[in-house]
Every structure is written in structure tokens, then in C-alpha cells.
Amino acid sequence: MNLRYNGSKCSGLYNCTIQRVSYYILFNQSKINQNMKILIACEESQTVCKEFRKLGHEAYSCDLQDQSGGFPEWHIKDDAIKVLNSQKWDLVIAHPPCTRMANSGVMWLEKRNLWDDLDKAISFFNEFVKYGKLGNKIAIENPIPHKYAVEKIGKYNQVIQPYMFGHLERKATCLWLFGLESLKETKNVFKEMSSLPKSEQQRIHYCPPGPNRAKIRSKTFEGIAEAMANQWGIEYCSCSFVMIMRDNKQRAVCSECKKLVQE
Numbered sequence: 001m002n003l004r005y006n007g008s009k010c011s012g013l014y015n016c017t018i019q020r021v022s023y024y025i026l027f028n029q030s031k032i033n034q035n036m037k038i039l040i041a042c043e044e045s046q047t048v049c050k051e052f053r054k055l056g057h058e059a060y061s062c063d064l065q066d067q068s069g070g071f072p073e074w075h076i077k078d079d080a081i082k083v084l085n086s087q088k089w090d091l092v093i094a095h096p097p098c099t100r101m102a103n104s105g106v107m108w109l110e111k112r113n114l115w116d117d118l119d120k121a122i123s124f125f126n127e128f129v130k131y132g133k134l135g136n137k138i139a140i141e142n143p144i145p146h147k148y149a150v151e152k153i154g155k156y157n158q159v160i161q162p163y164m165f166g167h168l169e170r171k172a173t174c175l176w177l178f179g180l181e182s183l184k185e186t187k188n189v190f191k192e193m194s195s196l197p198k199s200e201q202q203r204i205h206y207c208p209p210g211p212n213r214a215k216i217r218s219k220t221f222e223g224i225a226e227a228m229a230n231q232w233g234i235e236y237c238s239c240s241f242v243m244i245m246r247d248n249k250q251r252a253v254c255s256e257c258k259k260l261v262q263e
């Protein structure tokens with residue numbers, strides 16, 4: 001057991017023995033990861049769903065399409081808004097369709113008169129915004145929207161890039177966050193990525209036409225999914241003084257609140 005005292009004051013465990021500390025950890029193991037019920041709306045790849053499952057949460061992907069992630073038992077094939085409002089979720093991550101709202105496609109609105117489609121996409125997106133404004137925890141993810149969309153859905157809170165999470169690629173992704181902290185980068189590989197040819201850095205943008213193009217382009221990056229699970233799926237210790245202990249996975253745990261400590 002790796003025991004490290006990390007503060008000038010710690011109420012309660014001054015005279016503990018290593019054996020007592022082990023007992024505390026074992027006894028409170030379940031408190032480290034409180035089981036959450038999580039909906040990943042508009043996700044067929046199950047990339048985010050699987051990361052939350054790894055932490056022991058009851059996570060479900062939901063999409064009108066069949067899942068392609070290999071876990072049909074974790075997939076709800078239905079309308080995401082119906083499922084969103086069907087029960088209480090502890091956390092929701094939503095990836096609503098972005099084709100009509102993305103800034104990269106703004107020129108088609110006028111050229112192809114797609115304003116009705118845009119209105120439908122905005123109404124759908126705003127169901128998730130409404131859910132967040134009611135005090136629920138939700139992250140909504142979409143590419144950079146054009147100004148006509150921003151007027152109706154509101155400004156995003158954060159822009160992230162795959163290279164901030166270990167992927168040698170760029171693709172600006174916006175997050176609208178309700179009750180959640182901004183996502184912290186986990187492994188910034190910007191420098192390495194910058195030395196690659198443009199076609200590799202922007203693999204998604206240069207993705208050749210084909211039947212699976214839309215699916216490939218919209219799949220969430222694994223590094224981002226992992227960060228979402230590790231940062232939004234774990235309640236970390238916020239005690240001012242902590243005595244750090246190691247659990248059986250060598251993670252730092254606060255001896256007082258029994259929650260994980262961010263190192």
C-alpha cells in the first residue's frame with residue numbers, strides 16, 4: 001500500500017494504522033465510483049458509451065440507427081428526445097446531427113434553400129439545451145456552428161481538438177455544457193501533429209466519398225470519449241487537506257471522503 005500524507009491537517013485518521021486504512025479502502029470501494037445512469041444520445045458507434053461502461057456506469061447509447069460498437073445490449077434504437085425525457089438520467093452526452101448547422105456547410109443553406117432543414121435541426125438541438133437549462137447535467141457536442149445557428153442555439157462554452165487528447169489530427173469540436181466543467185486536455189500532441197502533411201492532420205476533412213463517409217466523419221475520437229468518462233464520470237475529492245492512499249489499481253484516493261484525488 002502506497003501511503004502519502006499530503007496536508008498539514010487531516011481530521012480523523014491521525015492515528016490510523018496501515019491495516020485500518022486498507023480496511024477503509026476496501027469497505028468504501030463502491031463509493032469511489034458511484035454508479036451513474038448515463039445516456040449517450042445520437043451515438044451509434046458507442047465510443048463514449050463504452051468508456052463510461054469501463055468505469056462501471058450504466059451507460060446507454062441511443063440512435064435511430066443500429067449500433068456499430070458491438071454491444072447491442074447497451075443500445076437503445078429509438079428517438080433520442082423520447083428516451084431523454086422517458087426517465088431520470090444522471091448525465092447526458094448528446095451528439096445531435098450537425099449537417100445543417102456546421103459552419104463548413106453554411107453556403108448550401110442559400111444555394112439549396114435548406115432553411116427548413118436548418119429549423120428542424122435547431123429544434124432538435126434545442127431540446128437538449130432545454131433539458132440542460134432545467135438543471136440537468138448535459139454536454140452537447142457539435143462542430144463550429146454558423147451564425148444563423150448560434151443565434152438560435154446559443155454560444156458554445158468550449159472548443160476542443162483531437163490533438164489535445166492524443167490524436168494526431170485536428171477537427172474543431174464545440175461543447176455546450178450544463179452543470180459540467182470544461183473538459184481538460186489529457187495529452188497534447190499538437191507539435192507532433194503539425195509536422196504531418198495536411199491530409200493526415202485533417203484526415204476527416206479529406207475522407208473520400210463512400211457509403212460510410214458520414215459515419216466515419218462523425219465518430220467521436222476515443223481520446224475525447226475517455227476524457228469525458230474520466231472527468232465527468234468520476235466525482236473527485238474536493239477536500240482542502242488530503243491524506244492520499246492508493247487503492248488496488250494504484251489510484252490516489254482521499255482517506256476522508258474516499259473519492260479519487262486528481263494527481
Ligand SMILES: C[S@@+](CC[C@H](N)C(=O)[O-])C[C@H]1O[C@@H](n2cnc3c(N)ncnc32)[C@H](O)[C@@H]1O
Pocket residue numbers: 041042043044045046047062063064065078079080081095096097098218219220
Ligand atoms: C453527428 S452523428 C453523431 C455520431 C456519434 N458521434 C457517434 O460516434 O456515433 C448524429 C447521429 O444522430 C443520429 N440521429 C439523428 N436523429 C436522431 C434521433 N431523432 N434520435 C436519435 N438519434 C438520431 C444519427 O443517426 C447519427 O448517428
